[in-house]
Amino acid sequence: MAANSGDIFSVSAPAVTKELKQERAVRTRERVLASAASAFAAKGYPAVTILDVAQSAGMTKGAVYFHYENKDALAVAVTELFNRRIGEIARAVEELGLPPVSAVAELLIRTAVAFRDETALQAGARLQLERQLIGAQIPLPYEGYTDLITSWLAKETADDGADPAGALTSSTNLATVLVSAFFGAQHISWVLNNRADLPERTIAVVRAIIPCAEEDIELCPSAPRG
Template sequence: MAANSGDIFSVSAPAVTKELKQERAVRTRERVLASAAAAFAAKGYPAVTILDVAQSAGMTKGAVYFHYENKDALAVAVTELFNRRIGEIARAVQELGLPPVSAVAELLIRTAVAFRDETALQAGARLQLERQLIGAQIPLPYEGYTDLITSWLAKEVRPEPDPESPEASASPTTLATVLVSAFFGAQHISWVLNNRADLPERTIAVVRAIIPCAEEDIELCPSAPRG
């Protein structure tokens, strides 16, 4: 029995070691990515160097290059992280089962809070503004986000224009496009003026202006600023 036990452990040890190395590699990549996001958010793509990222992550330039071949690759990875985080926020809102307009407002508010508080989103937004300076193709901004809002609004907004009700004349697609454009414009202005501190309040103002009579829907949003 002892021999058999020894055989079992001798077989499993390499697998355990490999798994531990993979876990360490994942943690290292995450640390590099977090450092890159912080650098891009604070300084912008052109001013960031691999040395900046390495020093912030507490490692050598060689260690950064082991995981990401250049600064462009880091920019792509941070943008993908941005998109994943937006997707997580959207899925969390879907799980609430809110009415369509309330879901749209809640999604925008939660995104506003994330922009205010999370470095990855701040970095992703800045990289989108600087995309022409990046030597790699980064994912296009907000396409899935707009499609999701369109699908929610389609359940609530009448698709045909109603001459007697101007607020209902815009299609769900148009409303979604205008909402997303206004929101991301608002986050940029809030960033420049107030470091995004007032972005949730600006977001509520955007929803109220673009979707008239949305007050009752906003009241159903658990993340809506009160008072």
């Protein structure tokens, strides 16, 4: 019995150690990424150094370089984090089962709140503005976001009996205008008010571009009231 127990522990201990090391590595990468996002959001890509990120994360430059090759790699990782977060918001809205226009409004409002409150989104937005200064390819901004809104609006138009081809064209145009206006409002709100009024500006954008959307906005659980 003792021999068998010894055999079990001698086999499992290295596996446990490896798993713990992997967990620590994941946590360290997350800490580095959070520090990089905070630095990019506050200072912008050109002004940030690896030393800034290392000091904010409470580690050495060598530890940062172990996980990320250079500052460009950090910018790409933060941009990917931004896109993942946008995807999470979109999936959460889809799960609500709202009518299409309400879903679009809810998506924009939740995105506005996330821009106001979450460093990763603030960093991602700033990196998009500075993409020409980054020595690596980062994903193009808001393409998937626009495609999703287009698909929701097309469903609304199709439900009204419109020609499918015309509905898609109309929905694409409307989605493009909505996304452009929203992210323009995001930038203005950032410059003027540190995004504190972005949810309210977002509602104004939806009302201006879709004048008949008032009843749909009322169905949005995240819409500012009063």
